[in-house]
Amino acid sequence: MTRMIRIFDTTLRDGEQSPGASMNVEEKVMVAKQLARLGVDIIEAGFAYSSPGDFEAVRRIAQEVEGPTICSLARARPEDIDRAWEALKGAPKVRIHTFLSTSDIHLKHQFRMTREEAKRRAVEMVQRARSYVDDVEFSPMDASRSDPAYLYEVIEAVIAAGAGTVNIPDTVGYAVPQEFGALIKGICDKVPNAKQAVISVHCHNDLGVAVANSLAAVMNGAGQVECTINGIGERAGNTSLEEIVMGLRTRKDFYQADTQVRTEEIAKTSRLVSKITGMVVQPNKAIVGANAFAHTSGIHQDGLLKDKTTYEIMRPESIGLVESKMVMGKLSGRHAFRQRLEELGYQLTDEELNHAFERFKKLADQKKEIYEEDLEVIVSEELAKMSERILLKSFHVESGTDRVPTATVELEIDGQAVKQSGSGDGPVDAIYRTIAAMTKTKSKLLMFGVNAITGGTDAQGEVSVRLEEDGRTVSGHGADTDIITAAARAYLNALNRLAYMASKQAESQKVRLI
Numbered sequence: 001m002t003r004m005i006r007i008f009d010t011t012l013r014d015g016e017q018s019p020g021a022s023m024n025v026e027e028k029v030m031v032a033k034q035l036a037r038l039g040v041d042i043i044e045a046g047f048a049y050s051s052p053g054d055f056e057a058v059r060r061i062a063q064e065v066e067g068p069t070i071c072s073l074a075r076a077r078p079e080d081i082d083r084a085w086e087a088l089k090g091a092p093k094v095r096i097h098t099f100l101s102t103s104d105i106h107l108k109h110q111f112r113m114t115r116e117e118a119k120r121r122a123v124e125m126v127q128r129a130r131s132y133v134d135d136v137e138f139s140p141m142d143a144s145r146s147d148p149a150y151l152y153e154v155i156e157a158v159i160a161a162g163a164g165t166v167n168i169p170d171t172v173g174y175a176v177p178q179e180f181g182a183l184i185k186g187i188c189d190k191v192p193n194a195k196q197a198v199i200s201v202h203c204h205n206d207l208g209v210a211v212a213n214s215l216a217a218v219m220n221g222a223g224q225v226e227c228t229i230n231g232i233g234e235r236a237g238n239t240s241l242e243e244i245v246m247g248l249r250t251r252k253d254f255y256q257a258d259t260q261v262r263t264e265e266i267a268k269t270s271r272l273v274s275k276i277t278g279m280v281v282q283p284n285k286a287i288v289g290a291n292a293f294a295h296t297s298g299i300h301q302d303g304l305l306k307d308k309t310t311y312e313i314m315r316p317e318s319i320g321l322v323e324s325k326m327v328m329g330k331l332s333g334r335h336a337f338r339q340r341l342e343e344l345g346y347q348l349t350d351e352e353l354n355h356a357f358e359r360f361k362k363l364a365d366q367k368k369e370i371y372e373e374d375l376e377v378i379v380s381e382e383l384a385k386m387s388e389r390i391l392l393k394s395f396h397v398e399s400g401t402d403r404v405p406t407a408t409v410e411l412e413i414d415g416q417a418v419k420q421s422g423s424g425d426g427p428v429d430a431i432y433r434t435i436a437a438m439t440k441t442k443s444k445l446l447m448f449g450v451n452a453i454t455g456g457t458d459a460q461g462e463v464s465v466r467l468e469e470d471g472r473t474v475s476g477h478g479a480d481t482d483i484i485t486a487a488a489r490a491y492l493n494a495l496n497r498l499a500y501m502a503s504k505q506a507e508s509q510k511v512r513l514i
């Protein structure tokens, strides 16, 4: 049977402990609303005692965010617990999360408390929190470096005092997966009342194993995982929400566990947190990194084109991305090259494709990534070998402040001379409208751009246009010292490409019919 693991998001508390990641109240409310859309079970909205801003953030989130339980952190001190309650009171689903260390290192050097004093304080503060709310969580800070026998004693005592969740933190990221899994198993097996509470885990990533530790904990009985979006948090960060959630969802067969998270909201939430905190997600980050669904090598691209499951264990749509990305570069093969050209609207014969592919490989040796524009230059030069159906013979334009711009154009279309006049809003518009009428094109002009290739008033001007017809998009270029001539050439260049592609498609359909 699949167990449902609670997701406790602490992006707004531990996540905010990342250097430079602090968020203002409005930003925190915005993130919390997105976390609710994501479907997390609990949002740790902040540490109410720590500052007036955090108090206000906890208060606003508790009042305004519907769905998840809203939680405030509080030290094991009466003033912290009282302040947490002040921020949370009146809201429907709230939790107070109090904590105190159990490791001798912390008790001796930071708290200057005996084990007995710490246990008594923990119990008193859980009871105080329970006097305000039903839902109380206790964390024995630095649990993974604590004496297990003493840790079990404290856990038993706080559960008896009313803690419904006991969270086991690997505060300094010291534990490794087998060890941490065994610690959770020890707690579940040896603490007599462990079943009366949810055992949670909170792992830090100092050794890069926060997610692995959390998964090991789930295998050994943990029912809640604390985590942050993009894995942000104190020092090397926390367990990343997207990794734990997708790990459990993708390997439900193995873990027999899942979460209620709406994974389609993951990419959006990751982008929001990154934008607000200014913490850029590394490109190779699992799940949400820019490369997580990008395929570069020819063999992988070929496999994917045949069937996505060959090289993808999750679909990008499952985290809210539109599709996986094939990066065109020196490691790409012919299958992916043809596919990308077809997406751009080019249908090439095998021979044309082979020529273009050779040129593409040469270019890819010189450039890290090949963009659409590079592919278009390669293909257009291949296509330039084709015979042009429409040739410009001459044109004449009249325009001025006191007359309607008119153009007279002479073309050769499939060997036939044609001449026609027309008008427009300006000299270029007059020429374009006249050519469109002469060629009977149904194409739409998507883009028109002018660039000076050299400086001065005698500069060579380059015009680029982009046309769309029947789902095919092409660009056309024309250069001349006369900008109107350059514009006419660019338009005809694009029209010739559209005509060529339409004829290629018609040919391939004919072949298929035969």
Ligand SMILES: CC(=O)SCCNC(=O)CCNC(=O)[C@H](O)C(C)(C)COP(=O)(O)OP(=O)(O)OC[C@H]1O[C@@H](n2cnc3c(N)ncnc32)[C@H](O)[C@@H]1OP(=O)(O)O
Pocket: 014, 017, 047, 049, 050, 051, 074, 075, 076, 077, 099, 100, 101, 110, 111, 141, 171, 234
């Ligand atoms: C593992 C974690 O991530 S825990 C969460 C960490 N987050 C933060 O610290 C962010 C918010 N913190 C703050 O704004 C401040 O530290 C405050 C407002 C909480 C306290 O500020 P100050 O009163 O100036 O104390 P300061 O931060 O210098 O020292 C911490 C004090 O809290 C005590 N303390 C720390 N944790 C706890 C705890 N869980 N329970 C009881 N007392 C604690 C320390 O022993 C120390 O007490 P002392 O002054 O008697 O020596």
Ligand SMILES: CC(C)C(=O)C(=O)O
Pocket: 014, 099, 139, 141, 142, 167, 169, 170, 171, 172, 202, 204
């Ligand atoms: C407050 C606790 C859960 C914590 O953040 C830690 O120990 O890292």
